Amino acid sequence: MSKYFQPEIETMPVEEIKALQSEKLVKQVKRVYENVEYYRNLMDEKGVTPDDIKSIDDLHKLPFLTKSDLRDAYPYGLLGTDLKNCVRIHSTSGTTGKRVVAYYTQNDIDLWEDCCARAIVAAGGTNEDVCQVAYGYGLFTGGFGLNGGSQKVGCLTLPMSSGNTERQIQFMQDLHSTIICCTPSYAAYIGETLKEMGLTPDDIDLKAGIFGAEPWTEEMRRDIEKSLGIKAYDIYGLTESTGPGVAFECEEQTGMHINEDHFLAEIIDPETGEVLPEGSKGELVFTNLDKEGFPLLRYRTRDICILSRKKCSCGRTLIKMAKPMGRSDDMLIIRGVNVFPSQIETVLLQEGYSPNYLIEVDRANNVDTLDISIELNPDQFSDTVKELSAKEKALANAIKTMLGINPKVHLVAPKSITRSEGKAVRVIDKRKLHD
Amino acid sequence: MSVKQISVFVENKKGGLYEVTSVLNKANVDIRALSIADTTDYGILRLIVSDYKKALEALKTEGIIASVTDVLGIEVSDTPGGFSEAVKILSDADIAVEYAYAFITRHEGAACVIIRVEDNAKAANILGKAGISLIEADKAFN
Numbered sequence: 027m028s029k030y031f032q033p034e035i036e037t038m039p040v041e042e043i044k045a046l047q048s049e050k051l052v053k054q055v056k057r058v059y060e061n062v063e064y065y066r067n068l069m070d071e072k073g074v075t076p077d078d079i080k081s082i083d084d085l086h087k088l089p090f091l092t093k094s095d096l097r098d099a100y101p102y103g104l105l106g107t108d109l110k111n112c113v114r115i116h117s118t119s120g121t122t123g124k125r126v127v128a129y130y131t132q133n134d135i136d137l138w139e140d141c142c143a144r145a146i147v148a149a150g151g152t153n154e155d156v157c158q159v160a161y162g163y164g165l166f167t168g169g170f171g172l173n174g175g176s177q178k179v180g181c182l183t184l185p186m187s188s189g190n191t192e193r194q195i196q197f198m199q200d201l202h203s204t205i206i207c208c209t210p211s212y213a214a215y216i217g218e219t220l221k222e223m224g225l226t227p228d229d230i231d232l233k234a235g236i237f238g239a240e241p242w243t244e245e246m247r248r249d250i251e252k253s254l255g256i257k258a259y260d261i262y263g264l265t266e267s268t269g270p271g272v273a274f275e276c277e278e279q280t281g282m283h284i285n286e287d288h289f290l291a292e293i294i295d296p297e298t299g300e301v302l303p304e305g306s307k308g309e310l311v312f313t314n315l316d317k318e319g320f321p322l323l324r325y326r327t328r329d330i331c332i333l334s335r336k337k338c339s340c341g342r343t344l345i346k347m348a349k350p351m352g353r354s355d356d357m358l359i360i361r362g363v364n365v366f367p368s369q370i371e372t373v374l375l376q377e378g379y380s381p382n383y384l385i386e387v388d389r390a391n392n393v394d395t396l397d398i399s400i401e402l403n404p405d406q407f408s409d410t411v412k413e414l415s416a417k418e419k420a421l422a423n424a425i426k427t428m429l430g431i432n433p434k435v436h437l438v439a440p441k442s443i444t445r446s447e448g449k450a451v452r453v454i455d456k457r458k459l460h461d
Numbered sequence: 462m463s464v465k466q467i468s469v470f471v472e473n474k475k476g477g478l479y480e481v482t483s484v485l486n487k488a489n490v491d492i493r494a495l496s497i498a499d500t501t502d503y504g505i506l507r508l509i510v511s512d513y514k515k516a517l518e519a520l521k522t523e524g525i526i527a528s529v530t531d532v533l534g535i536e537v538s539d540t541p542g543g544f545s546e547a548v549k550i551l552s553d554a555d556i557a558v559e560y561a562y563a564f565i566t567r568h569e570g571a572a573c574v575i576i577r578v579e580d581n582a583k584a585a586n587i588l589g590k591a592g593i594s595l596i597e598a599d600k601a602f603n
């Protein structure tokens with residue numbers, strides 16, 4: 027099998043990709059203007075007509091969509107086609123306000139599964155692999171997306187969903203799973219459970235993992251690779267755009283190739299909305315070029331990242347996005363300083379602590395407080411208070427060096443921080459209660 | 462020469478201490494002596510038990526952080542100033558006592574003080590020369 031799932035697209039010369047994007051964009055804008063009243067109103071307000079969009083160079087003329095537009099338009103306001111043409115919905119977890127519901131036609135699902143298949147092939151998957159999908163199945167896009175991609179590649183697909191970790195490992199052993207797809211925090215948890223069961227990576231046949239749906243660091247990648255004996259690949263996506271597979275990592279592990287034939291990416295200044303040149307750090311914006319059910323134009327992801335056209339050793343010509351450095355909405359402003367939870371995680375892993383932590387931000391006497399609880403590793407324990415408090419202080423200093431603000435560090439017992447088997451809750455901002 | 466102490470990480474939350482004692486109870490391990498050092502976040506529970514290996518295994522199985530620390534048991538006579546004398550000898554030899562706590566052994570009704578120092582061998586040697594006897598491990602356990 028080829029090292030690419032769709033080589034004609036994945037290795038297409040850049041100029042041809044751009045021409046293809048322009049052609050698709052012109053058609054998509056016309057279709058959206060005709061079918062989506064909500065977006066038509068936005069365009070009318072801005073004084074833009076479909077005729078103004080002649081190529082991707084005109085993209086900046088279009089209005090943005092944000093998560094609040096999606097909430098306002100709930101449930102049918104951004105539907106791109108007649109409901110009778112749609113065959114499925116997916117939905118975001120709705121942790122912040124009203125949920126977002128996205129619609130898919132059969133064609134949308136086919137193209138989405140192609141994207142996931144590209145990711146699996148890039149991770150070394152072939153029709154001889156056994157692919158264990160331990161993302162949640164249901165409204166969440168993870169399970170169904172990778173499941174579809176895995177079947178397109180021809181892998182024997184195990185639709186495990188998340189949870190029941192010992193059973194996951196049992197199947198892994200009995201059916202010789204070679205690829206696992208799940209959230210990185212769940213992968214880390216599977217690694218811990220494997221160890222607890224007295225097993226080592228040699229007792230399983232996994233060779234690759236495809237992990238996404240939440241932020242994770244390079245250190246966490248190395249930990250997971252070691253604990254499961256695999257190469258860990260990042261995958262990026264969001265329900266609003268389609269789900270996992272918007273971008274995927276190749277063996278170079280230096281960023282994710284965006285499936286540009288379906289998703290047109292831009293980086294903008296999150297404050298002004300101005301488009302920034304390639305290589306700038308800013309907010310990632312996606313335009314769906316093919317989506318029929320839920321075609322979003324210039325959707326602001328809130329993910330902060332960088333795009334690069336640097337030549338990749340894998341041979342793919344698709345533009346690459348760096349791992350998001352945080353979210354413009356998850357970003358905490360503590361004592362006036364921008365703090366991304368991923369920065370704290372990086373320090374913890376560098377200092378040899380577990381990536382299980384809880385950040386609590388509060389306000390006392392009009393001053394923000396930052397408390398970080400971290401699970402102590404057994405090998406860091408000491409029988410004297412002197413040594414343990416020295417460890418707490420060293421950690422607080424390392425975090426202060428990274429963030430520029432002083433945290434209060436609390437060492438807690440292993441597994442005392444609530445761990446979900448899906449997305450990990452890492453931040454509690456209590457300041458909102460006072461406002 | 463030295464006595465095995467079990468050191469346990471206990472979070473300062475309701476039931477934290479009970480969790481440890483109930484694990485030991487279930488494992489049929491008797492607690493001979495204990496002391497707790499606590500901070501606002503956590504405590505370090507130090508225990509002398511009837512079977513430290515069994516205790517350690519039971520605690521680890523429950524996912525509780527515990528380790529074995531070598532400490533010295535000093536037999537203290539009934540004469541006044543017995544313990545004070547031992548501390549002075551160590552202090553004169555520049556040996557810092559990290560912590561200390563007392564317990565009663567079952568034999569002869571003698572009192573015993575557990576001390577934690579950096580270098581057990583050095584401390585034992587100096588105390589021995591001064592005629593202070595150290596409690597044997599098996600006496601501490603029974």
Ligand SMILES: [Zn+2]
Pocket residue numbers: 276277278283338339340341342
């Ligand atoms: Zn590549």
